[in-house]
Amino acid sequence: MKPQSMLFTIYGEYVRHYGSEIWIGSLTKLMGEFELSEPAVRAAISRMLRQGWLVSRKVGNRSFYSLSERGKKHLEEAGERIYKVESDKWDGxxxxxxxxxxxxxxxxxxxxxxxxxxxxxxxxxxxxxxxxxxxxxxxxxxxxxxxxxxxxxxxxxxHKGWSESKQLVQKCWNIDEINEKYKGFIDTYQKDYEKLAEMVRQNQEVADSLCFVEKTNLVHQYRKFLFIDPDLPQELLPELWLGKEADELFQNYYQLLNPGAIRFFETVYEAAPSK
Structure with a gap:
């Protein structure tokens, strides 16, 4: 797991909804849930500062890191695609x-x-x-x-010719490969979702820390589709398209995990002092 990539997930899923700023101590503890060391986290933060994704400020002897305007915009765009709603009919x-x-x-x-x-x-x-x-x-x-x-x-x-629209799609994107990756996602998470859903139905206790790790990993893996799925309208998709099934699984599993994940985050997160 790459620390910088996981930092984007942590900021996108949690920190940006809590003022976009977090104490380095809270951040390293959260990242430690994924067995990422403090030096690795600090090195990743330094890279993100140099790349313009984060900005820092000191309060006493404590360092706080927040999203830059560029970082906020990037994560807002990613969020819109991850939690997308049904799009309108394609206008051609x-x-x-x-x-x-x-x-x-x-x-x-x-x-x-x-x-x-x-x-x-x-x-x-x-x-x-x-x-x-x-x-x-x-x-x-x-x-x-x-x-x-x-x-x-x-x-x-x-487009006036000569390929059909779906043929044009096949020229520009490897749809079969994307479909195969969606199948892998479904194969990986379907059983975990069903197991957790059964535990909830039976009122079995599920640790908040487990929900945090599982939900964050789920989003982290699903976010990778932003780099390969062009978000094509229904009219251009093949008959056998697993993207919709994968999205439904993601949304259902996310909703089960989210309450516990938020509770755990709030026990670790420390609000930054007023600026």
Missing amino acids: KWCIVSYNIPEERRSLRDQLRKELGYMGFGMLTTSTWISPNHLEDRVKDLTEAYEITEHVEIFSAE
């Missing part, structure tokens, strides 16, 4: 991004590709990416932040 429009970034700015070009993939874009050609979702504003914000607007063009258009 594609968001298209085309770029021609000079070789001397290759690092920015590579970063742009990563960001587009994270948003759910698929690569049609080396420098042309498409998505059936309305992501124009997010791409504008991204390219302005990277100061590459002169090298990027953004379109909203209809």
Whole structure:
């Protein structure tokens, strides 16, 4: 388990709902539930500070870490996708991004590709990416932040040929591979969910610390689909699509675990002094 990735999960699931700031002592105790050492946690926090995800402040001899504006926005966008609601009928429009970034700015070009993939874009050609979702504003914000607007063009258009829409999807995304990963998620968590649901029905005691670990791991694993699932509308999905089944399992298991997980977090979390 990578400490930085788990920190994103802890901040996204808990800390951002409690003022977005947490004492380092509370944070290391929470991370210790996953057998992550204090030096590993501190090293990950230092990286996140350098990368602009966190900001720090000292109160006496105590260090508190909060999400930066960039970090808040990133986790809000992730939360919207993880806990998504049913989308409207697809309007048939594609968001298209085309770029021609000079070789001397290759690092920015590579970063742009990563960001587009994270948003759910698929690569049609080396420098042309498409998505059936309305992501124009997010791409504008991204390219302005990277100061590459002169090298990027953004379109909203209809596809007129020659592939069928579902054939276009197969060209740009490995749907079979994504489906297989959803199957793995279901195979991993279905029995755990059924076991816990039975314990709840029988009024058996479930430790809050266990709920915290299980729920956080559940979200941590499900969050990985943000990097591979383009969140396609129903009209573009194959007949056998396990994403919906995986989402239902995630939501049901999450609801069972959440109350105990929150109780445990609140016993560890220490409110930051007023600024």
